[in-house]
Amino acid sequence: MTRTFQGRFTPWLFAAPGLVWLVVFNLWPAFNTVVLAFTNAKPLGGGHFTGLANLGRALNDDQLATALLNSVIYMLVCLPVLTLLPLLLAVLVEKKLPGITFFRTTFYTPVVASAVVVALIWEWLLEDRGLINGFAQWLGVIAEPLPFLTDRWLLLLSAISLTIWKGMGYYMVIYLSALGNVRRELHEAAAVDGAGAVRRFRSITVPGVRNTMLLVSVLISVSALRVFSELYVLSNGTGGPGGQDMSVVMLIQMYSRGFTGHLGYASMLSLVLFVVTVGPMLLLLRLNRKGA
Amino acid sequence: MRFPLTALTTAAVLMLAGCGLGDAETPANSPAASASGGVTGKVSLQTWSLKPKFTDYVQGVIDSFEKKYPGVEVEWLDQPGEGYADKVLSQAASGTLPDVTNLPPDFALPLARQGMLADIGRSDTAALADYVEGGLAAYRFAGLDGVYGYPWYLNTDVNYWNAELMKKHGLDPAKPPANLDELIEQARTLRDKSGGKVYLMSRKPELGDLTNAGVKVMSDDGKSFTFNTPEAVAVLDRYREAFKEGLMPKDVLTDDYAGNAKLFTEGKVAWTTAGGNFISSLAVDNPSMAPKVVSSKAFGTPPLYVQGVSVSARSKNPAAATALARWVTSPDNQAAFAHLTAIFPSTKASAGDPFFSKSDGTNGGDAKVTAFASLPEAKMLQPVEVGEAISKVVKQQFSLAISGGATSKEALDTAVAKADELLQQ
Numbered sequence: 001m002t003r004t005f006q007g008r009f010t011p012w013l014f015a016a017p018g019l020v021w022l023v024v025f026n027l028w029p030a031f032n033t034v035v036l037a038f039t040n041a042k043p044l045g046g047g048h049f050t051g052l053a054n055l056g057r058a059l060n061d062d063q064l065a066t067a068l069l070n071s072v073i074y075m076l077v078c079l080p081v082l083t084l085l086p087l088l089l090a091v092l093v094e095k096k097l098p099g100i101t102f103f104r105t106t107f108y109t110p111v112v113a114s115a116v117v118v119a120l121i122w123e124w125l126l127e128d129r130g131l132i133n134g135f136a137q138w139l140g141v142i143a144e145p146l147p148f149l150t151d152r153w154l155l156l157l158s159a160i161s162l163t164i165w166k167g168m169g170y171y172m173v174i175y176l177s178a179l180g181n182v183r184r185e186l187h188e189a190a191a192v193d194g195a196g197a198v199r200r201f202r203s204i205t206v207p208g209v210r211n212t213m214l215l216v217s218v219l220i221s222v223s224a225l226r227v228f229s230e231l232y233v234l235s236n237g238t239g240g241p242g243g244q245d246m247s248v249v250m251l252i253q254m255y256s257r258g259f260t261g262h263l264g265y266a267s268m269l270s271l272v273l274f275v276v277t278v279g280p281m282l283l284l285l286r287l288n289r290k291g292a
Numbered sequence: 293m294r295f296p297l298t299a300l301t302t303a304a305v306l307m308l309a310g311c312g313l314g315d316a317e318t319p320a321n322s323p324a325a326s327a328s329g330g331v332t333g334k335v336s337l338q339t340w341s342l343k344p345k346f347t348d349y350v351q352g353v354i355d356s357f358e359k360k361y362p363g364v365e366v367e368w369l370d371q372p373g374e375g376y377a378d379k380v381l382s383q384a385a386s387g388t389l390p391d392v393t394n395l396p397p398d399f400a401l402p403l404a405r406q407g408m409l410a411d412i413g414r415s416d417t418a419a420l421a422d423y424v425e426g427g428l429a430a431y432r433f434a435g436l437d438g439v440y441g442y443p444w445y446l447n448t449d450v451n452y453w454n455a456e457l458m459k460k461h462g463l464d465p466a467k468p469p470a471n472l473d474e475l476i477e478q479a480r481t482l483r484d485k486s487g488g489k490v491y492l493m494s495r496k497p498e499l500g501d502l503t504n505a506g507v508k509v510m511s512d513d514g515k516s517f518t519f520n521t522p523e524a525v526a527v528l529d530r531y532r533e534a535f536k537e538g539l540m541p542k543d544v545l546t547d548d549y550a551g552n553a554k555l556f557t558e559g560k561v562a563w564t565t566a567g568g569n570f571i572s573s574l575a576v577d578n579p580s581m582a583p584k585v586v587s588s589k590a591f592g593t594p595p596l597y598v599q600g601v602s603v604s605a606r607s608k609n610p611a612a613a614t615a616l617a618r619w620v621t622s623p624d625n626q627a628a629f630a631h632l633t634a635i636f637p638s639t640k641a642s643a644g645d646p647f648f649s650k651s652d653g654t655n656g657g658d659a660k661v662t663a664f665a666s667l668p669e670a671k672m673l674q675p676v677e678v679g680e681a682i683s684k685v686v687k688q689q690f691s692l693a694i695s696g697g698a699t700s701k702e703a704l705d706t707a708v709a710k711a712d713e714l715l716q717q
Binding site: 044242254 | 541688
């Protein structure tokens with residue numbers, strides 16, 4: 001009896017710490033967010049059910065529309081670039097050449113650096129009197145500094161460039177491990193049959209890392225739609241003039257913080273972001289099934 | 293193909309979990325704590341980032357209080373500077389607010405609205421006569437009767453000028469600008485003479501600048517904003533023209549509070565506003581610049597910054613808590629504190645203290661005296677109702693107007709509409 005009891009519950013006992021963590025810090029807050037989205041909760045007081053009032057407010061919120069547009073642009077640029085460039089980079093650094101470890105390390109360095117430190121360095125590069133504007137003016141290419149950090153589209157472009165620069169090394173490493181599983185004999189056989197490097201990349205490498213590409217695409221989509229630190233640091237938390245460079249996560253942060261935070265509305269924004277993020281993921285999944 | 297589903301589920305849970313927000317306790321509208329009864333029992337005092345620099349001072353205040361009231365035991369909690377608002381918020385939401393807490397007026401307002409703070413106008417009426425009116429006014433809130441904190445210490449801003457940069461580029465540091473017109477005029481001279489390498493102006497306007505221009509920022513009942521007036525349009529237009537002329541760096545559009553002080557310390561701009569002790573911190577950050585800085589009174593009505601202590605309405609020992617709050621903010625203890633650092637007492641008894649009104653002859657001493665002399669006319673230029681989200685919305689719209697992305701009228705109308713929406717929901 002005791003042995004049976006132990007046999008039945010021992011796995012659960014081992015799993016218990018993880019399960020408790022999952023329930024307390026993941027599932028319960030997620031559930032709570034859904035509940036709060038339909039209330040007027042504030043840090044002190046409120047919390048009454050308000051039906052679809054927050055959803056109605058979100059649908060009429062021009063700042064949310066702007067933030068969603070920024071997030072979607074972010075994703076549309078980052079998705080193809082960060083899915084393909086790291087793969088090409090991985091193919092290059094996969095080769096066993098003298099000193100190739102140096103390049104692998106160099107490409108990976110931005111990943112190790114903290115996002116905030118990286119963004120601060122980029123701020124120094126891009127600001128009015130930063131390195132890039134100073135150098136361009138010294139060369140005579142531009143007469144006036146380019147407003148990298150204060151023009152709506154240039155700020156977005158700067159943040160996207162930062163994300164791509166920082167993400168290249170990370171996804172390159174994922175691809176490097178996937179490339180190790182692509183059989184070398186296939187490349188050799190194709191080469192004997194006269195296939196060039198491009199043809200081999202298209203017909204052997206890409207199908208060989210297809211699943212990894214899908215995983216990378218999903219990760220990029222989620223992180224691009226949830227972008228925060230790059231835009232936050234480059235705009236000093238303001239979201240640029242008029243808040244035109246806010247992302248949805250920045251909006252959530254803005255509404256949820258402080259003594260008078262609008263927790264109910266911030267929760268509704270979280271739900272909106274969730275729905276928006278699930279869409280591209282389902283699409284990628286469907287495309288992959290079709291492709292398979 | 294299981295992993296995409298797993299990834300999708302994980303991402304979904306993580307995303308929602310990241311946004312998980314704790315429910316807030318809705319406190320009862322407690323009556324003001326009664327300060328009657330004996331001063332005995334255990335009380336807690338919460339300060340904001342005073343350890344370790346002022347440990348001896350605060351401990352001395354506590355020891356003398358316990359000596360005066362032998363039946364009292366004070367527990368001192370000092371919270372780190374970062375995240376203090378979040379800490380107080382979590383204490384308030386969980387019903388664990390200390391008996392006496394250091395709360396600036398904007399922290400005290402939401403707690404007072406929830407009935408969490410004692411009204412000293414009722415519980416300790418006699419105390420009101422000890423403090424300067426500006427300090428008490430900071431703890432009187434629109435829509436609420438009473439005073440919800442003992443003013444502790446005060447500060448204000450003064451103008452700081454880099455005399456070396458001004459002289460080098462054709463300006464007289466003995467005659468610094470005294471208003472916005474003169475500021476723009478001298479900014480133009482500095483820009484022209486330095487070939488655009490040095491700026492005088494390096495911040496965009498804030499709500500305080502509108503108050504100074506005679507704009508009424510908020511209605512008397514504290515229920516709506518009213519700063520979209522022609523006078524406010526004129527102020528933003530002045531800054532927009534200055535920005536267009538290149539009289540300030542483009543990056544001011546995304547600045548933060550320390551923006552102009554940081555650029556000043558780096559020697560990139562020749563003017564900043566800061567508290568009375570700025571030169572002593574400058575002496576650490578840029579020792580060669582510190583002796584070359586001169587100060588002058590802030591433009592218009594100087595801003596008033598108030599720190600105070602409030603008594604929890606739920607204190608189990610209201611009499612002891614009230615006595616402790618009053619002891620911490622008493623004239624003698626405030627004066628002793630102000631002799632240790634560059635703050636000013638909020639009690640009427642310190643008005644004649646020559647320590648504050650006479651300079652030691654250094655430029656830092658001059659700045660302190662300038663700040664102290666400004667205090668009688670200083671006012672809180674921004675309503676305490678302006679929380680984080682409202683402040684951000686206002687900054688965004690002001691930046692848009694100055695950059696030319698919208699007219700000043702459009703930006704002000706949008707800012708008022710959004711701020712009202714945030715205030716009322």
